[in-house]
Amino acid sequence: MIDAKVFSLLAVAELKNITKAAEMLSLTQPAVSHHISQLEKELGVTLFIRGKGRLELTGSGKTVVKYAKMMVSAQERLKVALFDEGRHLTRLRIGITHTAESNIIVEVLAKYGNDNPNVIITIITDTIKNLYTMLESYELDLVIAEGRPNSNSMSSLLLDTDYLVCAVANENPISKKPMVTISGLKNQKMIMRLPESGTVNLFAASLESINESIDDFNIILEVDNIATIKDLIRKNLGVSVLPKSTCMDEARKKKLTLLPIENMSMLRETNIIYQKDFSHPEVLQDIMSIYKKAIKAKVKLRN
Template identity: 30%
Template structure:
């Protein structure tokens, strides 16, 4: 079990205040505060400043947090590996963003299950920000996420090349145009992905690069569900900016690129640096690489 004081420290950083951290760990606030005080005494340094904004890390606290995340990740990984050896089970924990889970992972995971039926997979679908956090903390072995962001201390391997654009209902007035202008897009009622989504962050960064504030958009809905967004688009509630792959095989919606903007991204595999714990993980990574290569080749020939 991870040191209780370190657990208290990590929970306080993640929650931002003592009350939330105490609730998360099922401790009293006074017990949690005592654990934090013990750490500060051990290091002879204040780890947090306490104020109206909650618990904010000091420079010393920032340094400890960097190592605490690595310690927690190593513990989680060690626990899974030792337990697997003791029980004979082989289990790979994965986290992936919504678009990746629904449209990119089914093929390679299916191929891997056929090749290695004795290996169990456990997949969590979360937004892009959470994927990196789960890998850093050691809660999962591998993460697969889209975006252009830096992933800090994690190792990153590029897999699928993806393209974003506008999704319109098949009878939308703008569907007659082969591509839309940015002005076309910002004048429409928009259905956005939720905060923390890689798709949304890329779209908002593109707007910022072209001098458009996201506050000026006509936002009709913000959803985490891609299928929910497609349903609203198909019924004319608004338009959306999503991956091109979400329209494959659909008749109710159409895809249109946005002229003169770059909305491409690479979907990447994230993992903690260091040796792979077992051959099953290596084989799963190889299966994903092969699947991504085939996908990228097909897209390149379109």
């Protein structure tokens, strides 16, 4: 259904070289060049400029590629949907952040899959930025992440609220204190999530609100995996600022200590985010219902 010119565009955008794109597509170089020229003529824009020995997308080219990816994704999903329709199946591609992965959300999605055998769930874990990009291009149906969408094409449902705490080893002297001060935290070696993570963004924004800067803290390591961060904390190799919900099991088992940070209230929302034309609203309600039951069960277990 999609014109061959679109695939040529995407190949050149990916490889930044017409010859390599032609090889990948099993086409001649003139054919790929002609496809690009035709697209530029049809759309009235320049798609590529030559820079540093390779082709680079122009601003217009980036926009065209974004929508071309959406077209290809939509076509692939159409094929899958038609195939699944005959088998009475529904596929859901759900993106979650690494923080959500450390929460009970994967367990909830597994429970939903068990309750609905005609639904096949694929979970994609990535940064919030990449997940939003995939949601915009319809590569994902839902995203479960911290914060709210910044696009008018998306809607969200509040799944849970949480807040950030300082996680420290039980052997760390500050673990015996009722809280940690900003000055005390500056004296600690810190192991943090990646700069683009929602956790770090919330921590940095909260610091700015009290005229502090994250640049003034001794961050010795940045790690994308929360389980790894918690393991390093338990070994007293540093402290971190993490969502309380991701550390509750370790705190309950007294494997590490959680402390509030003085003068900082870092509330964090977890939302289900989706395109406004999402066609399965009943899925949202079911996931929320299972999540609430799972949270209640966890609370009872802790008590």
